[in-house]
Amino acid sequence: MIQRTSLLDILLKVVLYGYGTLLLWEWLQPVNQLTDTDNMGVFIVFMCLSLLSYFLQVHWVVRIMIFVVYTTVSIQYLYSQFSLFELAWIGELISDMKMNISRMVKVDWMLLTNSFRTLLFFVLIWLISYLIHYWVAVRRNLFLFFLLTIVFLAVLDTFTPYDADGSIVRVVIIGFAVLGLLAFFRLFEQERLTVSIDGLRRWLIPLTIMLLFSGTIGFAAPKLNPQWPDPVPFIISYSTKTTGDSKSAGSKRTGYGENDTQLGGSISDDHAVVFYADTPTRHYWKVENKYYYTGKGWTRLDYPGELTEYENDQDMVDLTDTELPGIKLQEQKASVKMEQFYNHVPYPTPSLLKRVSAEETDQYIFNDSTNLLTAQSKNWGRIKLTDYEVNYYLKTFDRNYLKKVTSANDVPEDIIGIYTQLPRNLPERIRNLALEITSNKDNWYDKVKAVENHFDGPEFVYDKQDIPYPEEQQDYVDQFLFETLRGYCDNFSTAMVVLLRSLDIPARWAKGYSDGVATIKNGESVYMITNNNAHSWVEVYFPEVGWVPFEPTKGFNNTNQFYDASLTTQANENDHNTAVTTPEKREPTQPDKKTLPDTDKSDQSASFGSGDISWKIILRNTAIGLVGVMFLAFLLYQSRRKWLPYVFITRYKGKNGTDTFTSAYNVLLKQLNRAGVPRPEGQTLREYAVYVDRVYRMSNDNMQQMTKEYERILYRGDQENQAWRQYRELWENLIKETTS
């Protein structure tokens, strides 16, 4: 008999744990498909290991040891450059954890390294497997998890490319089978029946028939079409604008190219690192501007601009007596370590450069019109820097100041001349579109924002694949705006510049790199800028303020913001924008062809941005967040004995109603029950009070004193009067004790 029951128990546990494993496995599958998480095998093995350890009831010390060893070795295997037997990886791991924890405290989620995210994922899996264990071992009921799994899969199936058809069928069919078996086990346990194979078979036959029957019905019955419009396009369009993860893609020929005369074509990922930057804030990196639009691309040959020479370490600006209306400056310093070598020197933007220092050079040349910065040595000529430091003032712009500009009246003539240039044969419909977009806007800033927001529309898609070149007679922007509506940063930024210029608003095209990914290098937290971060954006000229950056590309934003000098908090209209301007003190007035030798390469290299499918990341983060919140809520509920008393104390602090004492006393009774000092139903309050006072060693017999008062109110029908005032302290002392 005893053996029978234990056999029944084991069978029950095997069924439950097995099904729990299957459910969790169904949870992990989409992670692989939807996020950039690889090596799922490692996590699945971990999950199985974890559930197995609960199933076998391994001592918790052993379990923790297994987990710690497995996670560290996995992280080592996945991320460390050292081998397992070089113990250096342990130190590396520890310093990595330290740094990440400090970032977590600062809520810098985006800065967390992949190794740390992996660790968190392990912890998450562990927590969930604990939850499953809890449901299985304590509640003996997996229904909640079963339901959650179906909801999760249904949501994924609806909102993501993940195809959960198979998963849902598996989960539901097996789920019903398990629920049916559980009902059998519970019934037998409750009725203390002996489980016989015969009985099990008799139970299983109708169960199988029912399953088959309902499964067939479900499969064969006619199904309604979706009753709601598909919300996915809206969510995608919304999320791409609001996220700013620039994990990116690359191309076969990606990265920074200097020839932009023939824009178009597909590009693919290139993860090669261009440089590492140690900066206090996120911002874009500018290389140069281009201003002549040919209808096929950009060229700078027409206005080479004036060159200014600066010595190494020399101050480039003098801010004394300088007033910069509508601009706020923030002094910062960045160290850059190049991994790929170019003639140009990327610098932070939007900024005013203060000083550039490097050991390898003694001179810099800044092109005032293209904003290109290069280094040169007196002896060697042009050189390619490997390490340098930039001191700069990061700019933010006053939105209200920008809104004052309504016409080109105050704009210098030469700027109008150069930066509203458009090809003569530009299709008229582009200008019409621009007028239509901005029809009800009166100032420049609003017009520019309207054009920028035009690209947020769901009809525009960020994509790097299958982007065509314009036809022989076709304008590049026209093709993008009216035919393909698909493209990457070059498409978006060029289109915006052309639209603005058609409204006679001076605008130019800026090239460089987006802010990159946070990473750890030699124990330092730095931004890693790869070829995938090559990017282009738009700069618009505002009189007195100068060039102000905007970001039309879907999936991109910039941590820099505009601000409102009058109302600094009104930044909620989604103005996370690429603020980019450069140390332009003077705009080019004369073409000067001798300056910048254009190292035209014959190959076509595209500069593009990356925003890839950032909504996937949102989804992943939301899912992780949701699970986290659920777990937190569970923990909070489990530990309510510890914190509820403080909630009650605060709640009752200011009260003094006619029944405050009564309700406070009742709350205390409940809390005592939670604290493991329950009152049997048949016990009187007096006896209970004596017991409580003894348990908590209350020197003043707090509970008995209060109980006497409560009895008078309850059994004699007395009014409370001042009871609460009189007993509040006793009550607080006692309810605090219950947390211990």
Added chain:
Amino acid sequence: MTYEGKHPKLNEVIRNIEKVIIGKRDIAELSVVALLSGGHVLLEDVPGVGKTMMVRALAKSISADFKRIQFTPDLLPSDVTGVSIYNPREQEFTFRPGPIMGNIILADEINRTSPKTQSALLEGMEEASVTIDGVTRVLEQPFFVMATQNPIEYEGTYPLPEAQLDRFLLKMKMGYPDIFEEVEVLNRARLASPLDSLGPVMSLVELRGLQQESKAVIVDDAIKHYIVEMTQTTRQHRSVYLGASPRGSIALMKASQSYALLYDRDYVLPDDVQYLAPFVLSHRLILKSEAKYEGITAEQVVAEIIDNIPVPVKRAVN
């Protein structure tokens, strides 16, 4: 149970009794409770544990008239109630009152006499009056009967019918004293009987006043529900053949009121009810024979019921 102080006057009575009876404070208290409620007590115990002493001490303490009836099989009802005798000198019948005409009566070994005689006493107990030769005579108040019966010898006895047991407010057992108490009994017995030196501490008028006061003790609706739930549960209990009657409910409430007064409280607590329930309810239950065979006693049933009925700890909603 912790209680605040006792009613000073009643405490004096109990202390007075304790001068004579050692270590039987609970019995003394319960007797006072019965006295206050106008009820009667059935003491079930072996001879020699101080039943008579106890009653006499109580009677002396309240300066009441004490009578004792030793029940024997040949005792007649008129021996209890009194009889009219022809007086040749005055040529008429004159009534000679029986022992029942006292304030405090000890009915010793009540189960030894015939049912006829028993019922004469029980009628007096219930009605507080006796009818002799067609004349109803009201008994003097307070009227308090303490009946005893010996649970050991059953031969030649007439066990009280259940219907009549119901007439007793409380049934209790005295029990033997413990070793120290019994030594103290010996110590006191060396001297003259302490009963002789016992003086009254309360007048009958005061006692009647306290009886009125006990009726005024507040019984909250929640407590009434609690009491009724208890008696009703006895009627449905699996081991019980016949449960407590509504008279049992009334008895439990009245006793609780007196007990509250004894502890100087003007409202009844569930604690009072719980304490008294075994004494009030046990003798009103008739157990099923199979329960008796299993060795279940009425006291156990009552204790189980007390444990299982939820004590009212929140204001009644109505």
